[in-house]
Amino acid sequence: MKFMMDLFSAEGMATLSFLGVVGLTFIGALIAVGARNIFHNVLGLALALFGVAGLFVYLNSPFVAMMEILIYVGAICIAICFAIMLSEPLYLPKPPRKPIKLLGAGLASGLIFAMLGLLMKKTTWVAATERSTDWSITTVGHFLLTKYALIFEVISLVLLVAMLGAIVTARDGRGET
Amino acid sequence: MIVALIGVIALVSVNALFLIWMERKVAAHIQLRPGPMEVGYHGALQTVADALKLMGKELITPDEVDRPVYLLAPIIIFLPVLVLFLVIPFSPNLIIRDLNVGILLIFAFSSLTVLSILMAGWSSNNKYSVFGAIRSIAQNIAYEIPLLITAMSIILMVGSFKLTDIVAAQDKVWFVVIQPLAFLLYIICATAETNRAPFDIPEAESELVAGFHTEYSGMRFGLFFLAEYTNMFVVSAVATVLFLGGWRGWILPPVVWFLIKVYAIIFLIMWFRWTFPRLRFDQLITFAWKVLIPLAFVNLLVTALAIKLF
Numbered sequence: 128m129k130f131m132m133d134l135f136s137a138e139g140m141a142t143l144s145f146l147g148v149v150g151l152t153f154i155g156a157l158i159a160v161g162a163r164n165i166f167h168n169v170l171g172l173a174l175a176l177f178g179v180a181g182l183f184v185y186l187n188s189p190f191v192a193m194m195e196i197l198i199y200v201g202a203i204c205i206a207i208c209f210a211i212m213l214s215e216p217l218y219l220p221k222p223p224r225k226p227i228k229l230l231g232a233g234l235a236s237g238l239i240f241a242m243l244g245l246l247m248k249k250t251t252w253v254a255a256t257e258r259s260t261d262w263s264i265t266t267v268g269h270f271l272l273t274k275y276a277l278i279f280e281v282i283s284l285v286l287l288v289a290m291l292g293a294i295v296t297a298r299d300g301r302g303e304t
Numbered sequence: 305m306i307v308a309l310i311g312v313i314a315l316v317s318v319n320a321l322f323l324i325w326m327e328r329k330v331a332a333h334i335q336l337r338p339g340p341m342e343v344g345y346h347g348a349l350q351t352v353a354d355a356l357k358l359m360g361k362e363l364i365t366p367d368e369v370d371r372p373v374y375l376l377a378p379i380i381i382f383l384p385v386l387v388l389f390l391v392i393p394f395s396p397n398l399i400i401r402d403l404n405v406g407i408l409l410i411f412a413f414s415s416l417t418v419l420s421i422l423m424a425g426w427s428s429n430n431k432y433s434v435f436g437a438i439r440s441i442a443q444n445i446a447y448e449i450p451l452l453i454t455a456m457s458i459i460l461m462v463g464s465f466k467l468t469d470i471v472a473a474q475d476k477v478w479f480v481v482i483q484p485l486a487f488l489l490y491i492i493c494a495t496a497e498t499n500r501a502p503f504d505i506p507e508a509e510s511e512l513v514a515g516f517h518t519e520y521s522g523m524r525f526g527l528f529f530l531a532e533y534t535n536m537f538v539v540s541a542v543a544t545v546l547f548l549g550g551w552r553g554w555i556l557p558p559v560v561w562f563l564i565k566v567y568a569i570i571f572l573i574m575w576f577r578w579t580f581p582r583l584r585f586d587q588l589i590t591f592a593w594k595v596l597i598p599l600a601f602v603n604l605l606v607t608a609l610a611i612k613l614f
Contacts, residue, residue, distance in 0.1 A: 166426055170373065173419060190465075193408040201415025201448075205441055208422055212438060264404075264465070 145185055152178030165211055173204040190264050308400045312389040320533040321351045326567075327574055334578040361522035366429070369519065373427035378520065378527035381420035384413040385534045392541050393467050395551045395558035406467040407459065410542055411452060414497070417535065418444045424528070425516035436515025439505050439585060443496060446592035447503075451493035453600035454486045457607040458546045471550030480547040485603050487547045489596060491572070494539040496592070498532065501577035505585055540569035 155178055158171025176199040183192035271279050325340070325348060332339025340347025365374065391406035393399040403409060418441055425437020459465060461482075462473040473479075480487045496503040505512075512518070517528045544550060544565040553561030583591070 164370070166370075167373070170419075170423065189403065189405045190408065193405050193412040196412040197408065197415055200419065201412065202445070205418055205422065205445065208426075209441065212434075 141185075144181075148178050148181030148185060150178075151175075151181060154178075166208070169204055169207050169211065172207070173200050176200050176204070190267070309386075312386055312400075315389070316386065316530065316534050319537050320530045321355065323533045323536065323570065324351045324354070324529075326570070330571065330574045331578055334575070355526070358526045359523050363522045363524060366519050368429045370427035370429065373423050374519075377420050377424035377427060378524045380423065381417055381531045382527050384416040384420075385531050385538065387413045388538045391467055392538070393471060393545065393550060394562050396468070398559055399468065402466060402468050405465050407455060407465050407470070407542070407546075410538065411448075411455070414535065414538065415444075415448065417531070421516050424520065428516070428519035430519050432512045432514070433516050433518050436512050436518070440499060440516060442585075442589060443499070443503065443505065443592075446589055447493045447496040447596070450489055450592065450596040450600035451497060453597070453604050454489045454493070455542075455546060457483060457486050457600075457604045460604070460607055460611060467545050467550075470545055471552065474549040474552065478547060478549040478552075483547065483603070483607070485599065486607075487543075489600055489603065490543055490546065491569070492596065494543060495573055495576060496588075498535050498539055498573075500536070500573055502580035502582050503588060504577075504582060505588060536570055536573065537566065540566045540573070543569050 152175050155171045155173070155175030159168050159175055160171075162168050162171060176195060180192040180195040180200070183189070183195060328350070329339045329347070338346075340350035343349045343353050365371070388410050390400050391403050391409050393402070421440045421444075422437045425433040425435075425440070428434075458470065458479055461479070462470045464470065517525055520528060541562075544562060548565045548569075550565075551558030551562040553564075556564075
């Protein structure tokens with residue numbers, strides 16, 4: 128009974144929803160990595176990103192959550208689907224995964240995991256209630272144009288390069304036919 | 305919250321039943337014929353009968369489909385549509401949650417529709433379905449950009465994503481007067497986003513059988529239909545909020561005004577269907593990238609300049 132009471136308190140519900148979105152993210156990530164049908168991989172990725180958006184809602188920043196859904200689930204995943212449709216046919220039987228590739232992927236992701244873990248250990252975390260900074264849309268906008276202006280510009284440069292690359296690739300393709 | 309959910313589901317079903325009947329009536333009268341007349345007064349119960357028939361039908365699952373994805377697609381197309389009703393302000397008090405990110409929530413969750421169309425088309429393992437899905441994605445990506453940019457010019461004027469703030473900002477003039485170009489762009493893009501004629505190439509009957517939902521039968525097909533008509537309601541409701549002053553009006557209660565405006569826009573979209581011939585695919589994409597997107601950007605720039613200067 129005590130357990131049930133805890134579950135339906137505000138904190139219990141918060142923990143439950145947190146576990147829910149984390150579970151969603153993990154399931155999505157597992158499908159994204161494990162499934163053999165590349166289309167299922169993309170759907171898993173979409174699910175994982177949706178879970179991440181849920182985490183942002185949990186952290187009380189609905190704006191970032193909506194942007195996550197709009198850009199990552201709504202645009203990036205669909206762009207990936209496009210790329211898949213232009214690639215090799217899916218109905219052909221696929222060769223089993225090469226162990227060397229699995230090892231490489233495992234090492235790379237393990238390295239990133241270790242580095243992120245170290246970074247998390249090194250950071251001194253401040254509870255949100257003690258840190259009175261306002262994280263509304265206005266603040267995010269101000270930060271993007273002042274403190275993070277350079278990063279913002281570099282990201283747009285990357286996008287520009289990607290766009291130019293896409294145009295160059297597409298032009299070549301059309302010339303052959 | 306549960307009351308709200310029941311209310312939304314009731315609204316969604318009644319709205320879809322009404323819209324399908326309205327669609328058939330509008331189509332019939334434009335073509336100088338009476339349309340459904342037998343079931344109920346002027347065929348008013350025709351769609352109820354159709355819905356019952358649809359529910360009674362066998363659910364056929366073709367052999368070679370990608371089962372989990374095939375079964376999930378109709379559900380995933382329908383769920384986000386329900387979420388959209390969370391922020392639509394029917395009247396000053398009749399709104400489920402007045403979120404700060406209201407309009408963004410609508411755009412974010414309606415972008416999921418494309419993913420489920422893709423799921424349906426891909427998993428059906430049918431040429432026509434895949435073609436329909438591919439076309440639908442190309443079209444939705446192209447038309448989502450001008451849609452967002454035109455909505456942006458309104459948000460720039462209001463300075464808030466909150467739908468009630470946007471309505472409140474129109475207490476003197478409706479934004480359709482100040483931003484006629486934006487309204488035109490929005491209606492065109494909304495017609496394309498909901499895959500309605502003349503932009504209905506994802507389900508062009510004459511070449512693709514039925515497009516992405518060719519392999520779906522019974523109530524699974526019914527869910528796609530329901531989602532389509534609910535989407536139509538939502539884009540019209542957003543147009544009402546952004547351009548037509550939301551619930552504002554005289555004498556009649558706000559909810560009635562809101563619904564009148566929404567159904568007027570839906571009527572306009574139906575009118576398009578029986579007036580314009582279907583576009584060819586390349587015309588459609590060219591129109592989006594070479595006409596709508598530049599116009600939307602110009603509109604946004606002019607709006608920003610006007611706000612700074614005056």
